[in-house]
Amino acid sequence: MARKSATGRIGIADVALKAGVSHATVSRVMNGNFTVDPDIAARVRAAAVELKYQPNPVGRSLALGKTDTIGIVVPDLANPTFQAILRGLSRAAAQDGYRVLIADSFEVSSEEAILAGEARRRCDGLVLCAPRMGDAELAEIAPSLHPLVLINRTTAAPGVPSLVVDYGLGVQALAEHLVELGHTRLAFLAGPAGSASNGLRLEGLAVFKASHAHVDVTMLDGGSDFDTGHEAVDAVLASGATGILAFNDLVAMGLMSGLHERGVNVPADISVTGFDDIPFARYTTPTLTTAAVPIAELGAQAWHQLRALIRQEGTETPGVRYQPRLEIRSSSGSAPVSPAP
Amino acid sequence: MARKSATGRIGIADVALKAGVSHATVSRVMNGNFTVDPDIAARVRAAAVELKYQPNPVGRSLALGKTDTIGIVVPDLANPTFQAILRGLSRAAAQDGYRVLIADSFEVSSEEAILAGEARRRCDGLVLCAPRMGDAELAEIAPSLHPLVLINRTTAAPGVPSLVVDYGLGVQALAEHLVELGHTRLAFLAGPAGSASNGLRLEGLAVFKASHAHVDVTMLDGGSDFDTGHEAVDAVLASGATGILAFNDLVAMGLMSGLHERGVNVPADISVTGFDDIPFARYTTPTLTTAAVPIAELGAQAWHQLRALIRQEGTETPGVRYQPRLEIRSSSGSAPVSPAP
DNA sequence: CCAGACTGAGAGAGCGTTTTCTCACCACAT
DNA sequence: ATGTGGTGAGAAAACGCTCTCTCAGTCTGG
Known part of the structure; x- marks a missing residue:
């Protein structure tokens, strides 16, 4: 030997x-x-x-000062959105010979900064999904994380491209859609307080309300998962709204499930919309009206931006703003003549 | 500075x-x-x-000869099963300070061996999910991949623990369940040919048939995703079977969707069962009867086995065999008095 | 009072590569 | 025959750590 x-x-x-x-x-x-x-x-x-x-790649990495690896920090690997981002990122990076290292923060945002730093040191660049991290903290650690690409967040720190989905526009489009169907009493089943994307939705709703004074929009507390939607059924019914804007598809599905159990007919009695267009949205009964976000493409785009940063291509990478596309399916329909039960 | x-x-x-x-x-x-x-x-x-x-972790890794990273090779990151395994693995490994590196083979099994080798060299150990790789090839590369843990496969190479779900037993339990409901004509919507887990299901069905001579089991070609199930609706109806064993939950959901479009009532006219118990299985309409595989736990267990190997704990790690648990929901019901339309 | 044990920190040798520097060697021109 | 230029390969220095040696210095016991 x-x-x-x-x-x-x-x-x-x-x-x-x-x-x-x-x-x-x-x-x-x-x-x-x-x-x-x-x-x-x-x-x-x-x-x-x-x-x-x-x-041996480790020796090689030490000599070359690069690892051919990028990291991604996600708050929850169980969330379909982050799974899709990861998928797109992994696929795109693999095409250029890069691997992806996962850092799941398990929603413990207090450790996200340390986690991100640790992951970054092992890699040539980082994709950060940290919707709950404070702006100040983010701005502080951002420089030390460079090359860095942000998902669904922006930061004041320079040289950090952001890929954001315009949730505000999406929620406006959904609300508009419901109004066109004759709904005048809407309810928004909010996501986690402090979540950046929830904030964007709220801003969008504010814009919507400003231009639709005759429409009543009730705000309801919620969350981001199926159970949240399921539990919100009482609050939704109590609100008297006939058009419900759920925080995302998962919540919408939970809500539809809860409404179904109550014998409430969707969309005859109540219309429900989601957000994200996760794969299962087209398979629910009724199929879910939602705002589609090209989320796997977002992962791929994250890699392209990161790659530009890693290769130090002078081209400014200003980030990308994605506009959700309205995906009208069967969970939304004309407002009932009489208010919901 | x-x-x-x-x-x-x-x-x-x-x-x-x-x-x-x-x-x-x-x-x-x-x-x-x-x-x-x-x-x-x-x-x-x-x-x-x-x-x-x-x-700098790279210098550290070189000096210590360990990277505090493990790799996982999956055939398709879009598959909920592998997402769940990844989640469980990542979570468990993180608890011990290990990170997970992803290698997605995108179903290109010809490159799985190279991919696995590459991933392994960057890491302290490897979890391999390669259902289509040939037995001979696997046995050949296995020694060079050690420490290695196999998911849903076994190999003759020594010192390689396997975590396998007993799909055979699961499918038997599901078939048994349908028979108890009075079904005498079943159909199995097979998964990808050559897939190891499909083979196990077939073996289970063979055992089942041997002890249930009066039950007719039709074999139908299929696949592993929603669309496969959706497209199989004609073949299913043509078979005249009233109890359908779908390869997995995704296929079952696709089938149910197709049946719904045809106006076939599940479970009144036809009973459908899935496999895996993915999160969405309890949210379909009707909710899906399936065989539950504690898949995230499997990911965690994979880490524990791998950890034992990495730490060279003398304890034999014989691998674990998981027995699926029957999860009876609403997609299965009594056989119709008259044959399905 | 000095030999031996012990303590704590520096020097330096890895770890496995890449890459620069150096130099031997050959061919060719002078 | 001697100097010059070019070529190709070895020696050695990085890369950023850890860890074993080694050796001052202090402490203790005879």
């Missing part, structure tokens, strides 16, 4: 020994440096194959 | 310089080695804080 190193793994030195050359030459051959005599190169390659030599 | 290293980052040398000690001492302090004079330790710590020094 050609085992020399302490780790027991085949190293560049073993190949050098076997080929009768210096390890520098082996490195040259492995990296396709053409200033090597073809005969020697062949000998080195033969030795490498015979020993099944595979360069 | 205390910038010495070429990379521009603060290194251990900078801290050593500032504290007026050797870099060895800084290392000692950072690692909590108590053979350091408290005064000096304090000085070092102060310098580290002032310079915002954060140890």
Whole structure:
């Protein structure tokens, strides 16, 4: 056995020994440096194959100062949105030979900063999804995280592109849609307080209300998951609204499930809209009217922005603003002639 | 600026310089080695804080021969099953200070071996989900991947624990359930040919058929996603079966959607069962009868097995066999008196 | 009062690469 | 025959850590 190193793994030195050359030459051959005599190169390659030599990426990373890895910090891997972002990111990065390291903060936003820093040090760049982190904290750590791309947040710190979905516009479009169907009493089932994307939705609703004085919009507390929607059914019914804007698809699905149990017909009695257009939105009964966010594309775009930063391409990367597309399905319909039960 | 290293980052040398000690001492302090004079330790710590020094994990990894990272190879990150495994794995590993590196093979099983090798070299261990990889190839690469944990596969190579869900038993339980409801004509909507878990289901069905000669089981071609199920509706109706065992929940949902469009009532006319118990299974209409696999727990367990391997704990890690739990919901009901339309 | 044990910190050798620097060697022109 | 230029490969220095040696210095016991 050609085992020399302490780790027991085949190293560049073993190949050098076997080929009768210096390890520098082996490195040259492995990296396709053409200033090597073809005969020697062949000998080195033969030795490498015979020993099944595979360069150690850690040593390589140390020497090159890059890891060919990027990190992504997500608040919750169980959330379909982040799964989709991860998917898009992973796929796009893989195309350029980069791998993705996951850092799940499990919604513990107090540790997000440390987590992000740790992940960043292991990688060449970072994609950060931290909807609850304070603006001040974000601005403070952002420089040390560079190259950094933000998802659904912006920051004052310079050189940090943001990919944001215009939730405000989306919620306006949904509200508009419901009004066109004749609804005059709407309710918004809000997401987690302090969440940035919830804030954007609220801003959008404010704009909407300003231009639709005759429409009544009730605000209801909520959350971001199925159960939240399910539990909100009483509050929704009590509000007397006939058009419900749920925080996202998950909440909308929970709400529809709860309404179904109560014998309330969607959309005959109450119309429900979601947000995100997760894959299952088209498979619910009734199928869910929602605002579609090209979320996997957002992941891919995150990689492209990050790549530009990593390669230090001078081009300004101002970030991208995504406009949700209204996806009208069967969960929304004409307002009932008489108010909901 | 205390910038010495070429990379521009603060290194251990900078801290050593500032504290007026050797870099060895800084290392000692950072690692909590108590053979350091408290005064000096304090000085070092102060310098580290002032310079915002954060140890470089790559250098650390090289010196220690470990990366505190594990890899997971999945065939498709879009598949809820692998998302759940990833989630469980990531969470459990994080508890022990390990991060997870993703390698998505995008169903290109020809590259899975290279991908796995590459991922493995960057990490301290690997979790491999490669349902389509040939047994021979797997057995060949397995030794070079050690520490390695297999999901839903076994291999002859020694020292490789496997975590397998007993799909055979699950499918038997589901079939049994349908028979108890009076169904005598069943159909199995198969998964991808060559998939290991599909093979296990087929074996289970064979056992079932052997002990239920009076039950007719039709085999139908299928796949693993929603659309597959949706497209299978004609074949299902043509089969005349009243109890359908779908490959998994996604397929079952697609089928139910297709049946709904055809005006076929589930479960009055046809009973449908899934497999996996993905989160959405309890939210479909009707809610889906399925065989529940504690899939996130499987991810956690994968970490525990891998950890034992990494720590070289002598304890044999024979792997775990998970028995699916029947989850009876509303998509299965008594067989109709007259055959389905 | 000095030999031996012990303590604490620095010097330096890895870890496995890449890359620069250096130099031997050959060919060619002078 | 000697100087010059170019080529190709080895020696060695990085990269940023950890950890073993080594050796001053102090403490203790005879």
